[in-house]
Amino acid sequence: MRARVALRILRLAWLVLGVATALLPVHAAAAAPHIEQADLNGDINTITASYIGASVSRAEADHADALLVILNTPGGISNSMDDIVTSLVNSTVPVIVFVYPSGARAASAGLFVAQAADVVAMAPGTNIGSAHPIQATGADLTGDLGAKVLNDAVTRVRNLATMHGRNADWAEQAVRNSVNINAEEAVRLHVADLEATDIGSLLSQVDGRSVPRANGSLVIHSAGAVISDNPMPFWQVFLNALIDPTIAALLIIVAGYGIITELSNPGLILPGVVGGIAAVLAIVSLANLPVNIAAALLMLLALLLFIADLKAPTHGFLSVGGVFALLLGMAFLINTGPIGLGVNPLVSLAVAVITLAFFVFFIRKVWTARRQPAFVGGEAMLGAVGEVREELAPEGLVFVQGALWKATAEKPIPAGSTVRVVGRQGLELQVAPENGQAKEKV
Numbered sequence: 001m002r003a004r005v006a007l008r009i010l011r012l013a014w015l016v017l018g019v020a021t022a023l024l025p026v027h028a029a030a031a032a033p034h035i036e037q038a039d040l041n042g043d044i045n046t047i048t049a050s051y052i053g054a055s056v057s058r059a060e061a062d063h064a065d066a067l068l069v070i071l072n073t074p075g076g077i078s079n080s081m082d083d084i085v086t087s088l089v090n091s092t093v094p095v096i097v098f099v100y101p102s103g104a105r106a107a108s109a110g111l112f113v114a115q116a117a118d119v120v121a122m123a124p125g126t127n128i129g130s131a132h133p134i135q136a137t138g139a140d141l142t143g144d145l146g147a148k149v150l151n152d153a154v155t156r157v158r159n160l161a162t163m164h165g166r167n168a169d170w171a172e173q174a175v176r177n178s179v180n181i182n183a184e185e186a187v188r189l190h191v192a193d194l195e196a197t198d199i200g201s202l203l204s205q206v207d208g209r210s211v212p213r214a215n216g217s218l219v220i221h222s223a224g225a226v227i228s229d230n231p232m233p234f235w236q237v238f239l240n241a242l243i244d245p246t247i248a249a250l251l252i253i254v255a256g257y258g259i260i261t262e263l264s265n266p267g268l269i270l271p272g273v274v275g276g277i278a279a280v281l282a283i284v285s286l287a288n289l290p291v292n293i294a295a296a297l298l299m300l301l302a303l304l305l306f307i308a309d310l311k312a313p314t315h316g317f318l319s320v321g322g323v324f325a326l327l328l329g330m331a332f333l334i335n336t337g338p339i340g341l342g343v344n345p346l347v348s349l350a351v352a353v354i355t356l357a358f359f360v361f362f363i364r365k366v367w368t369a370r371r372q373p374a375f376v377g378g379e380a381m382l383g384a385v386g387e388v389r390e391e392l393a394p395e396g397l398v399f400v401q402g403a404l405w406k407a408t409a410e411k412p413i414p415a416g417s418t419v420r421v422v423g424r425q426g427l428e429l430q431v432a433p434e435n436g437q438a439k440e441k442v
Helices: 002-030 046-061 078-089 109-115 143-163 168-176 183-188 199-206 234-242 245-264 270-287 293-311 317-333 345-371
Strands: 034-041 066-072 095-099 105-107 119-122 127-129 180-182 210-213 216-219 226-229 385-390 395-400 403-408 418-425 428-433
Touching: 034 046, 046 066, 046 078, 046 234, 066 105, 066 109, 066 199, 078 109, 078 143, 095 105, 095 109, 095 199, 105 109, 109 127, 109 143, 109 168, 119 183, 119 199, 127 183, 143 168, 180 183, 234 245, 234 270, 245 270, 245 293, 245 317, 245 345, 293 317, 293 345, 317 345, 385 403, 395 428
Parallel strands: 034 066, 034 226, 066 095, 095 119, 105 127, 403 428
Antiparallel strands: 127 180, 210 216, 385 395, 385 418, 395 403, 418 428
16 A cells, blocks of 8 residues: 555656656746847938837837847937937836947947947947037038037037946047047947957857946846847838938929829829829928928929920920939939938939930920820811802801811802811801912812
C-alpha cells in the first residue's frame, strides 16, 4: 500500500517537473526586452512629426523597454521639429536616437531631435551639427527678429543638452556658428554618448544604462531585445512624398493642363477630374512647404500668357514669354537653401518645353477646330449657296448641297436664282437672294 502511494507521488512529481521544464522557454522568451523602432529619414515636416508622435504613443501603450529612432535628416521646419522634441522629451519610455547608417547626418533640426533623446549614438561616417536658424527661403534672419529666433534656439538646445548631461557649449556653437563634427569627435566632445557600427552593437552597449529624467531615472534593458520595426504607414508615405518641391510644381502644371483642357472642350470630363484632383493635392503639398508667392504668381502669369497667345496674333511671342515666366516661377517656387529643398532644374526645363508644346500643338488645334463651321448636321447648312428649282412664293424648292429642300423666303424669288441659306427649321430652309453677287451654282 505504501509502495503504491509512493509511486503515485513520484509520478506526480515527474509530471510537475515536466510541465515546469516545458514552460521555461516560454517565460524566457517573454522576459526578452521589447524595443520599438521608428525611422526618421528625410526632411522634418508635419508628416514626420505626426509619425514620431504616434511612434512614441505606441511604445508607451505597448510598455516597450525603449524606443529606437533611426535618424538621417538634413533638417526641416522648426515647428515640426518642436513637435518631435516635445514628444521625445515627454516619452515615458527611454528614447535612443541612432544616426545611422554610415553617411547619415543629424543636421540643423536633426541636432535638436538628437539632443532630445536619452541616448545619442552615431555610426562611423556620420555627422551632426549645422543648426543655425534661417528663413524658410534659405536667407539669413537679421535684425531683432533674427536675434530673437537665434537666442530662443540657443536656449532650447542648451536645455536639451544639459538635461541629458551632454556638451551644452558645443551645442550652442552648432546653433550660433553652424559648426559640424563627425561621430568620433561627437563622442570625444560628449555631444553623442557612443559610437556603434550597427543596431545590434548599439543595443549591447546601452543595456543596463541609467538615463536621467526630471522625476528620477530610467534603466534601459536591451540585451537580446526583440525589435518591432514600425515604418511609416502607406498613407503617411504618400503625404510625405507630396511634400516635395518638384512634386508640388508638377501637380500645379497638371492641374492647369486638366482645367484648361476641360474649359476649352467641355464635356470631356476626364481632364477636369484629373485637373481637380491635382489641384487639391497641390494645395496639400504647398501647405507644408515654404512657398514664394512671387514665384507662384509667375507660374500663373505663364499659363495666362499661353492662353492669350492662342487668341492673339502674336506669332508665338506670348508663348515664349510664358516659357520664361514658367521657368523662373518653378526655379523660385520653393527654396529652403542649405537643407536642399527646391524644384529640380531639369524637371523645370522639361515641364516648360512640354507645356509650350501642349498649348501650341494641342490646345491651339482644339480651339481652332471649335471656331470652324460645322460640316455635318443642321448647322452645316447655314451659309450654304444653292439654286431655286421651284419659284419661292414664298415657298418652293431649292437645290443645296446635292439635294432638294423645301424652302421659304421673305420675298418671292424666281426659279434659277442663286440663294443662300440663312436659317433652318426642321427639314425646311430659310433662304435669301444673293443680291446679284456672282456665286457658283450647285
